[in-house]
Amino acid sequence: MAEITASLVKELRERTGAGMMECKKALVESNGDIDAAAEALRKSGLAKADKKAGRVAAEGRVAVAQAGGNAVLVEVNSETDFVANDANFKGFVDAVAAAALASSAADIDALKDAKLASGESVEEARATAVQKLGENIQLRRLAWVKSNDNVGAYVHTNGKIGVLVQLAGGSAELASGIAMHVAAMNPPYNKAADVPADFVAKEKEIELAKMSEKDKAKPAEILEKIISGKINKIVNEVTLYGQPYVLNSDQTVEQAVKAAGADVVGFQRLVVGEGIEKVVEDYAAEVAKAMQV
Template structure:
């Protein structure tokens, strides 16, 4: 019996297993949905499926460099206990090496790529680790960056993986300097490289807010515009990397440090693990009990 995309989708919704695992299960069972579910259970993939609806908001950011290519990725799990597990650390390294070598353009493409040359996909590899580790795991996002020999990667992992930063500093091969810039980004969390990079909508919205604040303070309308422009400068200092005081030497602006090196910052990516994921409300004692009962 021919296996259709709708059948794969249905089995995936029933089990939470990966797309390729579902397709193979249906092929092996000649399209019988119930037998395919049993097939996945027998292969241990159901262990991963049972955890599909759990919240995985902990985890680690991880970075790896190979010559002129670097990757920053985030893998999520359910508790921060797992991030200290050697198997979890090995998972991070395996995924990073794969992403560096294969350079997928999207997360969906990455998950369906063969990992070890034995037909096992990245998604299956993650699911197999779920069965071994006992928690829901997911590759949430990644970025792959290229540079030239004349540039430097700023790669930095903070707090054991809670925050990860990857940047390219062009025009200098000073890795230590580039790492300092990455550390600053991790600490201060700028949103843009420079003023020019801030979109007009963001600036206009902030200008409107500042104008209303000034009017609410009872300031005369004839000086409000000047006040707003002055306060906008402070806003740019808060959100733009080059406008900020360097975290390791607050007397210096980042843009001066970069200029003194004859360098430019091409861009940066900053991952804070779990940002945007609704976390489960549990106290520490309950978390420990849950971990011991697995």
């Protein structure tokens, strides 16, 4: 008889969404043939997720769970925004975030094995959600802050953007305000020191190319001052500290933070579906093609 390894069971679980024991049993009965095992699970009604697993899931929601300085964001994807706004899906995502916090899951694989308040695993609940909602549902990623600092957590009302901010000093209220700022303004970097040198060099090259021949003929020290001013403005635009604070545009974020005797240690921002190539359906073209057959 073929050896039923843990990795084989894991692969079948990810493919079908069935429970671990069901996967192991199906593999034993199929003598290790994963295709036959998947088919058997589908026939038994335990793996409706199998036929949906290959479909693109680029919608969904972000949820947060927090306890003091420990906070976690989770992204769970669905195929459509319709399901993402379904009350059952929202409840599932919130439950996954709570399970992530309670289990301290370090990655998605660990999160799948975490237990919900109901006692079932996150992966088992996911498979149930697939069967109930009829779409491919995937746990995509999670982001943690574990500290003794103030942690600001913010999820936008549409559930599409989630942010965690770690703030040394200051207050929980300030940390939350900065989290809202990061959600709205999406700064690529925290402080000027975090901006890569090659980015600055490239921007200098671009600004110099844009200058008129008259300006380029100015003395080197004046030319450098002009270029430096333009680069400083660009750096401010791409850094959290350099941006005008959305809750008080008379201050930059840096000024607001320093006035509170605080320092932003870092932040994390998740946007649902970012980096996933979505499938754009052209129904008119499909109909036209069908009419030609």
